Amino acid sequence: MLRRAAAAGLAAVSLATMAPAWGHEANPATFEPEAAIRYSQSAIGREVGAYAFRDTENRRVTLADFRGKPLVVNLVYTSCADTCPMIVQTLARAVEVAQDALGADSFNIVTIGFDSEADDPARMRAFARRQGVDLPNWRFLSTDGDTVERLTADLGFIYAPSPRGFDHLAQTSVLDAQGRVFRQIYGADFGSPALVEPLKAMALGNAGQSASVGGLIERIRLFCTFYDPTQGRYRLDYSIIIGIVIGGLSLTGIGFVLLRAWLHLRHHPAGPKTS
Numbered sequence: 001m002l003r004r005a006a007a008a009g010l011a012a013v014s015l016a017t018m019a020p021a022w023g024h025e026a027n028p029a030t031f032e033p034e035a036a037i038r039y040s041q042s043a044i045g046r047e048v049g050a051y052a053f054r055d056t057e058n059r060r061v062t063l064a065d066f067r068g069k070p071l072v073v074n075l076v077y078t079s080c081a082d083t084c085p086m087i088v089q090t091l092a093r094a095v096e097v098a099q100d101a102l103g104a105d106s107f108n109i110v111t112i113g114f115d116s117e118a119d120d121p122a123r124m125r126a127f128a129r130r131q132g133v134d135l136p137n138w139r140f141l142s143t144d145g146d147t148v149e150r151l152t153a154d155l156g157f158i159y160a161p162s163p164r165g166f167d168h169l170a171q172t173s174v175l176d177a178q179g180r181v182f183r184q185i186y187g188a189d190f191g192s193p194a195l196v197e198p199l200k201a202m203a204l205g206n207a208g209q210s211a212s213v214g215g216l217i218e219r220i221r222l223f224c225t226f227y228d229p230t231q232g233r234y235r236l237d238y239s240i241i242i243g244i245v246i247g248g249l250s251l252t253g254i255g256f257v258l259l260r261a262w263l264h265l266r267h268h269p270a271g272p273k274t275s
Helices: 002-009 033-041 083-102 121-131 145-155 193-208 213-223 239-267
Strands: 052-054 060-062 071-076 108-113 138-141 159-162 165-168 171-175 181-186 225-228 233-236
Touching (some): 033 181, 071 083, 083 108, 083 121, 083 193, 083 233, 121 138, 171 193
Parallel strands (some): 071 108, 108 138
Antiparallel strands (some): 171 181
């Protein structure tokens, strides 16, 4: 699986220029897709710093502002002509499906410009407009070079300058409600379940921690939410729960019959027949 992820995630990466960006391979010639994915995967479980940014209206935003809900982090550079727009378009489709299945307020999304010298709030606003992104709880953010370096190290995101702009790992990170890296998604064109399933897993975990009736109902709803590839959407299917209930009732019925038979034999033991 990691081999396929590496091939997809590194579709836009020039192997000759990647090593300087992540510093763990001294010789660029030794760089391999599997090594890049291992580096990226090593970020899972790591808490991302509460770094400060500016949104498209030049307002201060920190990653701490998003704690309490899962956060999807997507890094781009606005002068990218192909890969970054493709990633954002793919992400937009997945976010729309996720919001429909889990609720628009169940998670947040940020797209961060990692070209700190160019990706200012105005450029990020224009980039968002070009991509047609107009979904709730999605922010486009800018920051300084030092913050970019620390953020990308936390996320395991690999990038480096190249003659055409930047070469980078096609990576989308999913953070949990505490700001820890929960899942990495690779490739510029991924299916919606790649995003929805980790968000669903976290939502199931949160619902399972609640002892309330509402928490139980939400857990059942999430458990019965499945992806329908024919519609490209998630839908509710209670047939599994119904099957479990019917099976449970059937077993209960069989148990009751067996119990009655056992009690009957206990109180009316079969004695020897007399002529």
